[in-house]
Amino acid sequence: xxxxxxxxxxxxxxxxxxxxxxxxxxxxxxxxxxxxxxxxxxxxxxxxxxxxxxxxxxxxxxxxxxxxxxxxxxxxxxxxxxxxxxxxxxxxxxxxxxxxxxxxxxxxxxxxxxxxxxxxxxxxxxxxxxxxxxxxxxxxxxxxxxxxxxxxxxxxxxxxxxxxxxxxxxxxxxxxxxxxxxxxxxxxxxxxxxxxxxxxxxxxxxxxxxxxxxxxxxxxxxxxxxxxxxxxxxxxxxxxxxxxxxxxxxxxxxxxxxxxxxxxxxxxxxxxxxxxxxxxxxxxxxxxxxxxxxxxxxxxxxxxxxxxxxxxxxxxxxxxxxxxxxxxxxxxxxxxxxxxxxxxxxxxxxxxxxxxxxxxxxxxxxxxxxxxxxxxxxxxxxxxxxxxxxxxxxxxxxxxxxxxxxxxxxxxxxxxxxxxxxxxxxxxxxxxxxxxxxxxxxxxxxxxxxxxxxx
Numbered sequence: 001x002x003x004x005x006x007x008x009x010x011x012x013x014x015x016x017x018x019x020x021x022x023x024x025x026x027x028x029x030x031x032x033x034x035x036x037x038x039x040x041x042x043x044x045x046x047x048x049x050x051x052x053x054x055x056x057x058x059x060x061x062x063x064x065x066x067x068x069x070x071x072x073x074x075x076x077x078x079x080x081x082x083x084x085x086x087x088x089x090x091x092x093x094x095x096x097x098x099x100x101x102x103x104x105x106x107x108x109x110x111x112x113x114x115x116x117x118x119x120x121x122x123x124x125x126x127x128x129x130x131x132x133x134x135x136x137x138x139x140x141x142x143x144x145x146x147x148x149x150x151x152x153x154x155x156x157x158x159x160x161x162x163x164x165x166x167x168x169x170x171x172x173x174x175x176x177x178x179x180x181x182x183x184x185x186x187x188x189x190x191x192x193x194x195x196x197x198x199x200x201x202x203x204x205x206x207x208x209x210x211x212x213x214x215x216x217x218x219x220x221x222x223x224x225x226x227x228x229x230x231x232x233x234x235x236x237x238x239x240x241x242x243x244x245x246x247x248x249x250x251x252x253x254x255x256x257x258x259x260x261x262x263x264x265x266x267x268x269x270x271x272x273x274x275x276x277x278x279x280x281x282x283x284x285x286x287x288x289x290x291x292x293x294x295x296x297x298x299x300x301x302x303x304x305x306x307x308x309x310x311x312x313x314x315x316x317x318x319x320x321x322x323x324x325x326x327x328x329x330x331x332x333x334x335x336x337x338x339x340x341x342x343x344x345x346x347x348x349x350x351x352x353x354x355x356x357x358x359x360x361x362x363x364x365x366x367x368x369x370x371x372x373x374x375x376x377x378x379x380x381x382x383x384x385x386x387x388x389x390x391x392x393x394x395x396x397x398x399x400x401x402x403x404x405x406x407x408x409x410x411x412x413x414x415x416x417x418x419x420x421x422x423x424x425x426x427x428x429x430x431x432x433x434x435x436x437x438x439x440x441x442x443x444x445x446x447x448x449x450x451x452x453x454x455x
Contacts, residue, residue: 007233008038010060011047012225017235024235030056033063039072045228048098049083049221055091062091066103070157070167073189073209078126080212082228083221086140102145102187102211103157104169109143113177117282122174122186126212127232132175132184134217134227141181142213144383145171146345164194166202174212179385180292187211195320201352287418290379290411291386294343299323302341302377302411305418310428322360325372328436330429335436338364338372343379348392353378353408354400361404373436376401376408386412393441402439409435409442417447427455 007024014026022043027036029051038044038060055061069079086108087098099106114137123129157167167189174184188210192202216224226237287308289301303324307313311326323341327334338360342353357374364372380392393401393408401408420426431450435442448454 005042006040007043007045008036008041009045009047009225009229010038011050012221014237019234022233022235024229024233027060029059029061031060032058033060034058036060038063039068039075039077042077043233044072044077044079045225045233046079046081047083047221047225048081048085048087049216051087051089051098053090055089057092061089064101066101069101069211070103070189073211075209077209078212079209080126080214080228080232082214082224083216084140085213085215099213102169104145104187106145107143109141109179109181110139111141112137112139113141113179113181113183114138115175115183116178117173117176117180117285119172119174122172126174126186126210128174128184128212128214128228130231131214131217131224131228134224135215138177138183138215140215141177141179141183142171142185143181145187146383165205166192168192170204174214180288184212184214186213287415290415292382293379294382298343298379298411299341302339302414305414308418309421309426309431311432322363326375328432330432332429332433335432336370336372337375337436339375339377341377343382345382347381347390348394349378349380349397351397351400354397354404354406357406358404374404374406375435376406377411377414378408379411386415391441398440401441405439407435407438407440407442413442413444413447416444417450420447420451425451425453427452430455 003021005022007022009024009026010031011029012026013028016026017024025041051061072079081099085099088095089098097106115132118132120129123132157169161167170188170190171182172186172188173182174186176182189208190204191206191208193205195201195203214228217227218224222237230236287301287305289297290305293301303313303315306326311328314325314327316322316324322338324339325336326339327336329335338357340353340357340360342349344350353376357376361372361374364370378392381389389410389412392410398408400406417426417431421428427450431447434446434450438446
């Protein structure tokens with residue numbers, strides 16, 4: 001079987017190109033769908049900015065629907081979208097958003113912003129490190145994207161879901177702005193299996209193809225398309241001089257080469273200084289993780305923050321059991337608690353958190369002869385800013401918590417306590433005394449009472 005990858009660039013006129021490992025072909029958006037099956041190609045490069053204002057019927061654009069694209073992703077196709085993906089396309093008898101074939105409901109944030117945080121390992125994986133770095137200011141970002149909630153028709157997302165397995169489209173960031181919204185991002189098709197331990201808990205079994213959304217990194221389509229093709233695919237739209245030309249010199253070049261050498265040396269020194277400052281900055285901002293992280297990453301961040309607040313933390317050695325234990329000594333004595341740390345994209349938590357905590361309390365009695373205070377730390381509604389989130393604890397959840405002597409707080413409240421601690425305004429003993437004496441939700445008003453100005 002040939003290992004040569006086939007690349008289809010849709011939305012540009014160009015001559016076929018090839019490298020040792022790839023064949024690249026170019027197509028207009030008006031190409032009849034009967035003449036082109038994109039699923040024959042391993043990599044698609046789609047240019048929304050070059051779609052005509054009005055599309056005729058029977059084109060490649062008509063072929064792009066949810067079932068067609070998801071089937072391609074299931075066969076490990078990688079789809080790059082270069083340019084403004086917010087476009088709405090008029091095809092005569094209908095209009096639809098350019099990304100409608102993803103099967104996601106998408107909302108954009110149109111505020112101008114700059115890159116704040118990158119995912120360099122993902123940029124390297126998809127060959128777009130230099131592409132993303134070419135522009136620092138962007139005109140829009142992703143606010144949120146969610147499934148159509150069962151209205152996907154023939155898509156495998158709806159057709160193949162069972163009680164033990166399901167396909168999902170999961171968003172991952174390539175770079176984000178200071179508001180933690182994606183500027184460049186990817187969408188991965190994954191098969192998830194139920195863990196079988198609790199309802200609603202899933203793990204990724206297999207990952208398939210992905211869609212990579214990249215805004216233009218320059219003003220002209222030819223420039224940002226060429227920037228992408230050179231880096232990610234290894235071909236260029238522009239005529240490149242043959243290698244032997246580089247061995248020649250012209251009058252006055254040596255002086256410029258010496259200047260370039262000095263500038264490159266300074267650039268390396270500056271790059272090293274920038275990298276060091278960025279590393280310090282990233283470490284300084286790491287506590288923000290409790291506001292958006294999930295899974296193991298969230299658990300680690302919460303435990304680290306509890307230590308910062310003065311608790312002695314015992315980390316778990318087994319998965320799928322207690323998320324940790326903590327002990328504190330205050331002016332009222334010594335307190336010990338057991339932790340359940342959960343995250344959800346939904347606006348509210350279900351009852352499994354309280355169920356698990358009560359199980360951990362029983363295990364503490366049986367295995368350690370200790371009755372720990374059950375403490376729930378939760379991060380809900382991940383897709384929106386923590387300042388816009390509503391109460392994540394339903395009425396019946398709070399009633400169950402009170403009956404089980406459970407204290408619950410959001411990661412937002414925990415983060416606010418951390419900020420007060422760093423600012424020197426948190427009365428630590430009062431914070432821990434109130435937390436361990438509370439049954440139900442430890443809310444913002446409880447935290448306000450722990451300010452040194454109120455004690």
